[in-house]
Amino acid sequence: MSTPGRGLHGHVLGTLGPAITAGEYPAGSVLRTDELAQHFEVSRSVMREAVRVLESMHLVESRRRVGVTVLPKCEWNVYDPQVIRWRLAGADRPHQLRSLTVLRSAIEPVAAGLTAANATAEQCAELTECALGMVANSRGHKLEAYLIHDIAFHRVILTASGNEMFARLGDVVAEVLAGRTHHEVMFEDPDPAAVTLHVQVAEAVREGDATRAEQLTREITVGALQELDILVPKS
Amino acid sequence: MSTPGRGLHGHVLGTLGPAITAGEYPAGSVLRTDELAQHFEVSRSVMREAVRVLESMHLVESRRRVGVTVLPKCEWNVYDPQVIRWRLAGADRPHQLRSLTVLRSAIEPVAAGLTAANATAEQCAELTECALGMVANSRGHKLEAYLIHDIAFHRVILTASGNEMFARLGDVVAEVLAGRTHHEVMFEDPDPAAVTLHVQVAEAVREGDATRAEQLTREITVGALQELDILVPKS
DNA sequence: AGGAACAAAAAGTCAGACTTATTTGTCACA
DNA sequence: TGTGACAAATAAGTCTGACTTTTTGTTCCT
Incomplete structure (x- = not known):
């Protein structure tokens, strides 16, 4: 850990x-x-x-x-990965989780737009592969396998954006996603709508449609925020 | 320094x-x-x-x-303020400046939306005051006074958003804005359109219109990106 | 009351001896 | 020839004790 x-x-x-x-x-x-x-x-x-x-x-x-x-x-240097980890492990985990999710909702759509504009063929392929992996593990309580592909997906988006500041948030996003699966309660399989959105983002990126990639990713993060509102008590 | x-x-x-x-x-x-x-x-x-x-x-x-x-x-921990300062002072200043401006373009609109929803009366007043200060110093080569109000404006937006991750970027934005005035060339007075946009953002925040505040701030950051494309060579 | 000299406290600095982990090289053995 | 174990070298890691420097608070004098 x-x-x-x-x-x-x-x-x-x-x-x-x-x-x-x-x-x-x-x-x-x-x-x-x-x-x-x-x-x-x-x-x-x-x-x-x-x-x-x-x-x-x-x-x-x-x-x-x-x-x-x-x-x-x-x-505090709240962007220091170590500080983030300490806080996520501590008492104000819910608060920290919310802050980070809001941060994601600001960053990821813009990153996705840039990725659609800049991604190499390999990165497009990798992204599609991740999305397919998510689909394949979206039913039957295979949450762990789903998580791995989910993390990989968002990491590719952030890295392929070509912005080093975005890329460095890969670990943070991974920690947030992992937290959702491991700490917060997740009875059911992931939301089918979210899965579809990821596939569509991969499509948009392949087609180089920055606006659509950004908009779709925005929908994903909005969903994440709503999910958070349900799972953890809002202060 | x-x-x-x-x-x-x-x-x-x-x-x-x-x-x-x-x-x-x-x-x-x-x-x-x-x-x-x-x-x-x-x-x-x-x-x-x-x-x-x-x-x-x-x-x-x-x-x-x-x-x-x-x-x-x-x-590297590229979000560490010290690292940011070192890089801004060094050889890849242009590259770093671009990364940070893109980061701003992702963060600030969302922050402005949250601020419109959450700002206290005092914060609204402070924001308006900053915008007025920008107007007052927007003509007649009073760049230094303009800069102070510009920095204060964006700092209020980021702080009043209520998100600690956004708030912590105040120093970064200040450094970027200051850099534009001090290092990069700025012959003329600031773009009148940008000044108007700031005033309008303050308006939108006062009225609690999150969508409009977000959209207007997006226009500001788009302008900042375009300005950067002109001032520093794109790699 | 105001200010200057003084004393105490805690971090800052240094030097030297010693420990430990890791790498690399060597040598014997298969 | 290759592979294993073993030994030596190396640079970081740790500890200790003495000393310096800065800041703060007190005391005493005007």
């Missing part, structure tokens, strides 16, 4: 990071490096490295004579 | 980070901590902390018996 974190320093991060993102230490809390080092039973060098990483994520700020101050949520 | 980086460790980062993101060390290059420490005339502890931070940005990977390996661009 989550990376255990290589090295002592990684282990400390894997404990302290989730604790902070979970709000265990409220913003403004002050920690001392030495105490943390004692608590985790590591040397100060190791502790300092961990603090440096947390600082680079803007989760904390280290100041002389003061200590390590926990920063307010609005300062 | 760019943060000098507090502490020795920050100074090292401020030199090594830009060098890596500029592609000075091609992907796969191997560096050794000891050599780097000597080169920068700092202790190994300091150097290690810097490497840890670069590692958390996925710019490099540190492995025993091997050294510090530079990772390929596709692994």
Whole structure:
């Protein structure tokens, strides 16, 4: 599941990071490096490295004579994959899931449009293959196989868009989709309408129809948002 | 301009980070901590902390018996504000600027729609104020004052959307807008059509018309993309 | 009350010794 | 010739202790 974190320093991060993102230490809390080092039973060098990483994520700020101050949520680097993972694993998972799904609803349609304009023949083929895989596993409670193709589909869309910022969201989307299957309840087979939409997006991309690809993808993300409204309580 | 980086460790980062993101060390290059420490005339502890931070940005990977390996661009945490700043300051500034503008074109319209639905009275007022400030400085080569209001406008849109992922892009948008004014050439006053659009967006938000706010913002970002196509050479 | 000098606290820095994992090379054996 | 195990080399990882620097809060003097 989550990376255990290589090295002592990684282990400390894997404990302290989730604790902070979970709000265990409220913003403004002050920690001392030495105490943390004692608590985790590591040397100060190791502790300092961990603090440096947390600082680079803007989760904390280290100041002389003061200590390590926990920063307010609005300062956090919420796009850091590690931070995303920590938050998804923690208490405000529902909230985070909603934020990310809204983000998807903004990004993916535009990405699909670009993909329709830029995709290579191979990428088109790959996309079609993914869509077919989704169809093949859309009935009979083969959710796991379906998920794999679903993730691959969206990853291709984001990568083939040719925009590096979009491409880098592949992991995030994967995490959101996987979360839906694994954590949130999914009794039935996936929505047939959604499956059809994916096939149609692949079609539109093959035909280079950017407008249609964008519009269809927008429908997919709207569906995802509606599904989320049903599955997780809206705050 | 760019943060000098507090502490020795920050100074090292401020030199090594830009060098890596500029592609000075091609992907796969191997560096050794000891050599780097000597080169920068700092202790190994300091150097290690810097490497840890670069590692958390996925710019490099540190492995025993091997050294510090530079990772390929596709692994980088391109949403890290620091990485964005380094890249904007470096050689592939045009490419980065285009990526970010496309990102804006995906995010901002959706954010504006949400803002129209969620904005408080204060936020509406603030938005209108920004738009008026833009109008007031749209003629007579008062680019600097115009820029301030432009940045504030988009920051309000992103913040008032209520989505933390959108809100966190405020700094990025600010950097892009500032770059347009400061680095790229801007002979004339801003495009009058763009100014009008901003005013209209503020109107739509006040009226709670999400669809119109989204559509108008889309027109703004389309304009920004076209402007970019003119100002910087498309690769 | 205002300001300057002082003391304490915590992060920052450094140097050196030691540990551990990983790679690479070697040598024997099949 | 190829393949296995074993040994050596190497660079990161870890720990410790001493020292420096900056910031904050206090105290004392005017």
